[in-house]
Amino acid sequence: MSRPLLTVDNLTVDFKTDEGMITAVDGVSFELKEGEILGLVGESGSGKSVTAKSLMLLNAGNTTYGGDGKIVLRHEDRDIDVLSIENPRDMMTIRGGAISMIFQEPMASFAPAITIGGQMVEQLLLHSSMNKREARELSIDMLNRVGISDAKARFDQYSFELSGGMRQRAMIAMALSTQPKVLIADEPTTALDVTIQAQVLDLMKDLISEYGMAVLLITHDLGVIAQTADRVAVMYLGKIVETGSVRQIIKAPKHPYTKGLLKALPDLDDLGAALTPVAGDIPSPLERPAGCVFHTRCPEIIAGRCNMDLPETTDLGTGHSVSCFAATPLVEAST
Template sequence: MMITEREINKDTQPLLDVDNLQIQFKTDSGILKAVNGVSFRIEPGKTLGLVGESGCGKSITSKAMIGLQPKNSQVSGEIKLDQKSVGQPGTMVDLVKLKPGGKEIRAIRGSRIAMIFQEPMTAFSPLYTIGNQVMESILLHRTKDKREAKEMTIDILRKVGIANPEKRFEQYPHEFSGGMMQRAMIAMALSCKPELLIADEPTTALDVTIQAQVLELMKQLQQEFGMAILFITHDLGIVAEMCDEVAVMYLGQIVEQTTVRNLFHHPKHPYTQGLLRSIPKIGSGVKRLESIEGTVPIPLNMPPMCGFYDRCSQRIPGVCNTRHVPSTQVAPDHLVSCFLYEAGQEEGGAAR
């Protein structure tokens, strides 16, 4: 089920190029493959949505980009970052080869690649003020002058829409509401003007009104800073609003990758089709939403077969459960890993 081709936007130099990323854990029961051959590219200034159910490997994929994967994990493959902004045009540094706690990755983490973590309530330390925690990254990457760093911190707090930032600078996390905490987390991530922002479900714990404000804020700041965004979510409505391209992830693998327009108008993989059918539509008259039966299996000692086989209504017995799924380019900007679109199967698959 591995998409490894470089057909989407292959003529442009990507900011980040992930190729055949694998993250494994040794357990008493065998090898658990949390990420199994993930490949995608992120272009400068663009937004890629990484979509899938909980447990599909989205978050651990993003953490591997900044060297925050669990210590007991084994990481292989390539995560290459363009070096043009540091005076080395045309060259790429492989982040997988950097020591997780080393000087090189620490210079990149928080500066060139920043991350909005999934739970801001637990991402901030309750022992320090919001201002000190946001300022820490500025002191590390931009200036050693504390007065200047404080001014920069207050400025970024103001930019993310926090009222009276001078006062809020001195307050602790428990004095912030959920929406304000999310804005403070965005401020921390953007404090060093990163080239790539990883947003790991940044609106999950917010009500719809605050969610809309945060999404609009992120789009505005993306235009201002010219940064790329990797947007991790399970909400396809957010994908439609925020993203240029989408990679659908299932069981540690990318099963479909294309533009947002293609995903919503021409979904190919049965898993993607199931996700889209589960979205409520205004005026559709449908009283009961469809659901994908079953749960994501544990990727432990998986045989060579389609990981979606047991949940798929279009499965082909004797084919989908006997070997690894090929990757097929069904359009110039559309890749899918499904036996229905393998050479000679597409017509039959389309009719199923």
């Protein structure tokens, strides 16, 4: 097996706020291999976006990264420890160069007063040795690639002149034009209609396999994950509770939270079925539960155990791992 392109090891992210320290990400570890799409699922507030932003050190100024956490990116045959980069100039090779990001809200992520083309050319000038004319040609070419008709005219338009789907296509064209090693897609289709979502997902899948990059796909939509991702990590309150191949997670989930998420989804093939919500509300990050973070809502809670101890991540074989006492009784018996 090839060495992973990106390794995140025991990443912990805290925010200092007026109300106290908030732990948004707590001991998260995962790997991303070349050409792989890793789906990161979870509710709002589970720390998906914060994890993604940490890869490019994009979190706000009140962020502290926990002591022994590491993010290692393999770039041109050397390992770069992202968290220890101090010089903004060194950060440039990573931000927008080795790693690109597609944001959720395409309207908010383009500068409103600069043309689409202007923004595309600017980043190419920063990250490559192209001159202005080459950058312009490549940008128009990329706009064509993502299925924007009349790309030459669009190049000189502003983001408000484009529709939502078009804007997200332009965003993808922009993110891919620097040929990044890793693409982070943070809810890339959440703001779009289903018909447009289907178009954009197809396009992303094509481009990803063509460029052979690794993708971290963040979404709360398990359907989108099922249709695009190779592997899935499920996050809850800053922790990854279950990881596995997309088939393992969707067809044989082990963690009660993953099971609950799947059951809560309306099933189009069985209209009569009752909807089963995951009981209770997600706790405030200021009052993180002791023990297993999910125990306050868990239907399979083991009293005296889940609310006291933190479950370890247990490998179930073939890349499927889960952090839950109830799901790993065998391991429990042997200890």
